[in-house]
Amino acid sequence: MTxxxxxxxxxxxxxxxxxxxxxxxxxxxxxxxxxxxxxxxLLKPNLLGAYPPQCGVTxxxxxxxxxxxxxxxxxxxxxxxxxxxxxxxxELCWKVSGLGEAxxxxxxxxxxxxxxxxxxxxGIAISAAIFxxxxxxxxxxxxxxxxxxxxxxxxxxxxxxxxxxKTAYHRDNPDGADFVRLIVKLSELVRPALNLxxxxxxxxxxxxxxxxxxxxxxxxxxxxxxxxxxxxxxxxGVEPADVDTxxxxxxLDLWNASETIKIxxxxxxHFIKKGFKMPATFQSGALKKGVSKFLKRLVWPNLxxxxxxxxxxxxxxxxxxxxxxxxxxxxxNDSFPEIDKDNCIQCFCCHEICPHRAIYLRQxxxxxxxxxxxSRTAKKGEKR
Numbered sequence: 001m002t003x004x005x006x007x008x009x010x011x012x013x014x015x016x017x018x019x020x021x022x023x024x025x026x027x028x029x030x031x032x033x034x035x036x037x038x039x040x041x042l043l044k045p046n047l048l049g050a051y052p053p054q055c056g057v058t059x060x061x062x063x064x065x066x067x068x069x070x071x072x073x074x075x076x077x078x079x080x081x082x083x084x085x086x087x088x089x090x091e092l093c094w095k096v097s098g099l100g101e102a103x104x105x106x107x108x109x110x111x112x113x114x115x116x117x118x119x120x121x122x123g124i125a126i127s128a129a130i131f132x133x134x135x136x137x138x139x140x141x142x143x144x145x146x147x148x149x150x151x152x153x154x155x156x157x158x159x160x161x162x163x164x165x166k167t168a169y170h171r172d173n174p175d176g177a178d179f180v181r182l183i184v185k186l187s188e189l190v191r192p193a194l195n196l197x198x199x200x201x202x203x204x205x206x207x208x209x210x211x212x213x214x215x216x217x218x219x220x221x222x223x224x225x226x227x228x229x230x231x232x233x234x235x236x237g238v239e240p241a242d243v244d245t246x247x248x249x250x251x252l253d254l255w256n257a258s259e260t261i262k263i264x265x266x267x268x269x270h271f272i273k274k275g276f277k278m279p280a281t282f283q284s285g286a287l288k289k290g291v292s293k294f295l296k297r298l299v300w301p302n303l304x305x306x307x308x309x310x311x312x313x314x315x316x317x318x319x320x321x322x323x324x325x326x327x328x329x330x331x332x333n334d335s336f337p338e339i340d341k342d343n344c345i346q347c348f349c350c351h352e353i354c355p356h357r358a359i360y361l362r363q364x365x366x367x368x369x370x371x372x373x374x375s376r377t378a379k380k381g382e383k384r
Contacts, residue, residue: 001234003030004262005222005231010200013234020068020083022196025221026070028264029196035135037075042133043108044192046141046156047082048088049353050096056201056213061098063198067139068106081111081129082159085166087323087353090114114163121189123183131189138192138225140201142208142216142232146279146348146361147244148180151208152232153195153225154245157187167349171325172344180244184252187225187245189382191318195228196221199235204277211279211355218271226255234268234277244282280361306362307344307351311336313358315347320350329374 001224006028010021026033053061059123068078076160084093094100103110113127120126123332130136140156148155150254158166158228197220206213216235222228226249230240240246250257309320314336320332328343329350339350 001030003222003227004264005029005220005224005228005262007263007265007268008219008221009217009266009270010025010219011217013060013062013142013200015066018062019069021219022066022070022221023061025196025219025265026194029194029221030223031221032069033195036071039076039134040097040132041071041078041135041137042111042129043071043078043080043137043139044156044159045080045082045099045139046095046143046151046198047089047093047099047159049084049355050092051209051355052096053098055209056141056203057143057209058097058099059198060200061102063200064099064139065102065106066121068103068108071137075211076135078106078108079111079129079133080108081113081116081127083113083127083162083166084159085323085349085353087319108119113160114377116162118162118165122185124169124186124189125162126160126186126190127162127222130160136190136192136195138195140195141281142202142220142235144204144211144279144282145278146206146208146281146351147176148183149238149243149278149282150229150232150236150245152197152229153192154187154229154249155183157190157225157325158183158194159342160186160190165225165323166270167325169321170345170347172350174326174347176244177248178345180248181252184248184254188254192225194221194223195225197228197232197359199232199271204236204273206279206351206361209352210354210360212277214273214276216271216273218266224255227261230255230257230261231263231268235271235273236278237272237274238276238278238282281346285375306341306346307339307348308362309336309339310358313356315356315358317356319353319355325349 010026046060051057093255116129145151199216199218233240328340330338
């Protein structure tokens with residue numbers, strides 16, 4: 001059967017409707033759910049941190065509840081696992097996000113990846129729980145991401161790395177392209193059997209935790225995480241080649257970026273969000289191609305975005321200090337933490353972790369000018 005991406009309309013998180021829509025999405029996809037009978041199925045949501053459901057940062061607990069029900073009713077033993085960002089205590093994340101309670105109500109056993117042991121595969125530490133299940137089902141949230149443009153299926157799998165090892169990989173791969181290659185490599189090592197995207201309410205802007213919620217009213221399903229991500233990029237109104245993980249995967253021949261993806265179910269054109277806001281760090285292909293590599297090396301600090309601390313929002317919780325993989329943020333009990341811009345590797349872990357949205361991304365002057373020029377050029381092209 002040809003791999004396809006299923007697209008189903010779902011307007012809210014009413015659980016019985018969700019169960020029906022998720023079952024429909026799976027049936028439309030290339031995944032045969034009858035194979036899970038008598039097997040262990042591991043659902044991997046997005047449990048980024050201790051964020052309540054209304055923030056839209058983690059997979060919605062009702063979405064998880066419905067997915068558990070669907071697989072349990074298909075005859076599977078359902079487990080749910082993830083590893084938060086390593087700063088928050090895992091049990092707190094399960095509680096605040098509502099995902100722990102969803103597991104309890106639906107009868108699934110939750111697993112902390114940190115406590116499940118580690119397997120080293122091709123130099124990457126991966127939770128042993130991934131390989132002890134018969135099926136891995138990926139349940140990402142549709143969001144923007146300051147480092148990879150979008151975080152959907154592929155980026156969500158970074159949670160298969162236990163705890164603070166994620167911070168170590170940021171530290172050891174300060175170049176964004178190297179870090180993205182690691183994520184793509186990891187996604188192939190764990191390769192989920194199915195990806196179910198919570199795109200009912202998504203996040204635009206400076207995701208994955210400080211953006212703005214936007215309604216898409218969709219569930220996506222597919223067995224190939226790159227193809228599902230490419231359809232998500234289309235919904236966001238960006239070229240797949242401008243999403244770092246997709247561009248990297250195409251270079252590695254993991255998917256064909258020029259292929260026409262078969263979309264079944266709803267017409268994707270009904271879900272495309274005009275004016276969808278990408279992160280401050282986002283650079284379109286035109287901007288990237290418009291600057292030579294040599295020139296970019298010379299003026300990189302002026303072509304990027306820099307994390308800044310908003311003192312009016314900062315509560316001095318020091319989570320940004322703990323999250324920085326290169327110790328570029330100085331702690332302070334009396335005043336606000338300070339970011340050493342010379343040592344900052346622009347991994348944006350501090351921005352991702354801050355629960356108070358006190359860290360924002362300041363665009364450099366050249367980045368703002370470049371975006372203004374490209375938007376002006378695009379508008380002229382539309383008039384023609």
